[in-house]
Each structure stands twice: as C-alpha cells, then as structure tokens.
Amino acid sequence: MAFRKVLFLCLTAGALVLVRPMTADAAQIDLALAGGISSSFDEAAASDSEMASALDEAVKNNYTGMCIAQVSDYVNIRSEATEESEVVGKLYDKSVGTVEAEENGWYRITSGNVTGYVKSEYVIIASDAASVAEQVGTRVATVTTETLRVRQDATTDSPILGLIPMGEELTVTDETDGFVKVSIEEGDGWVSKDFVELRTDYVYAESKEEEEARLAKEQAAKEAAHAAAAAKAKSSQNSSSGSESSSVVGNGAGSASGNSVAGFASQFVGNPYVYGGTSLTNGADCSGFVMSVYANFGVSLPHSSSALRSAGYGVSLAEAQPGDIICYSGHVGIYVGNNTIVHASTAATGIKFTSPVTYKNVLAVRRIF
Secondary structure, eight states, X not given: OOEEEEEEEEEETTEEEEEEEEEEEHHHHHHHHTTSOOOOOOSSOOOHHHHHHHHHHHHHHHOOEEEEEOOSSEEEXXXXXXXXXXXXXXXXXXXXXXXXXXETTEEEEEETTEEEEEEGGGEEEXXXXXXXXXXXXXXXXXXXXXXXXXXXXXXXXXXXXXXXXXXXXXXEEXXXXXXXXXXXXXXXXXXXXXXXXXXXXXXXXXXXXXXXXXXHHHHHHHHHHHHHHHHHHHHHHHHSTTOOOOXXXXXXXXXXXXXXXXXXXXXTTTOXXXXXXXXXXXXXXXXXXXXXXXXXXXXXXXXXXXXXXXXSEEEOGGGOOTTOEEEETTEEEEEEETTEEEEEOOTTTOEEEESSGGGSOOOEEEEOO
C-alpha cells in the first residue's frame, strides 16, 4: 500500500491548528481530508514543498466562516487585497459577513450586497451563526395584534405593565418557550409569542451606491423639512395680525429650528399621557407627542415609535442636538439639550423631562432639521 505525507489542518472557532507532517496510508489521508479540507495527491509520496503548497491553497479556498467587524466606526472594503485598490463599500462596527477566502493578511468577504477585501485585523471569525446572534444580533418582536398587553410576568393573567399598538417593534431581552421579554417605557415585561413575530436583525456592509443613495435621501428629507417649517412660519406670521407671539427658546447647541422644536415641546410638560392620543394639551402617547410637536412646524411624521426610527436622517448619540428624536424600544422622545429629553412617558407620569438620555438603551437618533 502506498504511503504519503500529509499536513493535518483543523478549523475550530476560527483558529488554525497545524499538525506536523507525518506518514499515513491512503485511507487515513482520505478520512482526514473528508473533515473539511480537500485536495489530491498522486499515490506516490509528495515532497514537503508540495504539501505546503497544497496546504496554502486549501486554506485560501476553505478558510470560511461568519465574521464580525471590530472597528471604532467603519473599515473600507476594497476590490482587491491591497490598500491602493478601489473602495467598494464600508463595513461598520459589529457588521456581519461571510469570509470566503484569505489572501496575505486580507479576508475576502461578502456582507449585504458588498463583496471585497478587508484586512483580517479588523474582523473576528465566529464559530457559528448562534455565536454571531449572541454577540451582535438584535432580537426583535413585531406586534401582530391590535393592542398588545405587556405583562409583569410570563403568564396571560399577570398584571399589565403597558400597552403597545400593532406594528410596533420591540427589543427582546429574554425568551422562553411561549413568551418573550420586551423593553418598553414602563420597564421590561413579558408577551406571548402568539401575538408577535420574531426575527434577529444584523448590521451589514453598505456599498458605495447604497451610501450615496442614503445620503441623497437624507438631504432631500432635510430640505423638505426646512421648506415645510418655513412655509408654516410664514403662514403663522400672516395670521397673527401683528400680535406678539410668545418666545420659544431651546436649550443647548443646535440649529434654530431644532431649538424651536425643543422649546415648543417643553411647554407641555405636566400634561397627561393618553394611549393612542395626539393632543398636546388633553393627552398624547409618546409617538403622538412627537408627531404633534413637529406638526406645529409643518412637518408630517408617523404616529409610530418604530416608524420614527426612519424619519429624517440618522446621527450618533454624541452628535445629538435639541429637536432630535431619540428612539428607544417601544418609545420616543425629543432631545432638549443638557442630556435631557422631553417625552410623553407613561399614564402615571404624563409628559415630562428625563435625564440622562441613556436611562434606556438608545436605538437611534433622528434629525429632522
């Protein structure tokens, strides 16, 4: 029986384990190669250099797995494994992708609609999909019933913690066979899986074309909001008949329009919270409050905390300015400066100020002006 040399290669949780060359018969080699790395040799013995070459090719073609970006903001995805090659997209922090090959310290990856190369130092290899979901996936529950009752405990007869309308998307913080724990303004509570649809969200790379389209859309939304506000201000001036209007002053840095929004919203502190309401005086819920405040400036916004995560354009929390919409799981408020939001909180507390802004996990910050 012919004997051959072989290098054994193991891929475990993204780590390469090499076993020094040894002799083995054909059956042993076939068994080893069946573990995931495949190549072929003549029945005659192969040299060490031939083995090394075959191993390099095997690694390049078979070192695959899910990856997670670990960067401060983003890393460029390039068309080739060089820093001089064209940028084809951006891989943002905690984005996920699939490693397809390795080449001289670069990984060839696919993430979203982008395929290209990133330096291996900017990503980590995950052992399986479950570990990716645990590390960077966001579990989301979408309400599928007209009014979802969020309860204090994982039973259908437990006291009601809060009410959530159909279509809202809530962050899942825990899960059992029949219930999920979700985050709402009143706290974390339980809902039956019968009344929600569950999914896991990930962040993916953004191609150059997708980034350009997003920026153009955000600029158009910004211009439309400014035009609407100007038209509303002109209309108000024409109907004021020269009467002196009350001064509205925001709190902190930011645009004049944003400060006006913050100042206007703040005057309703102390008014009631009403589930499904949109009245700034008689009662509004969180998204109804934001919607009605912005309506005063001629801007039409949806009556949905989830939908408001897509309104205007996104900025980081560090860049938040008065007038920005701060989005949470099942809740929204308006930033007024000094690490404070004004919001229609709960039936027990009504419209109020809350600080710090990060009293709950912030999902998005959206700017209209």
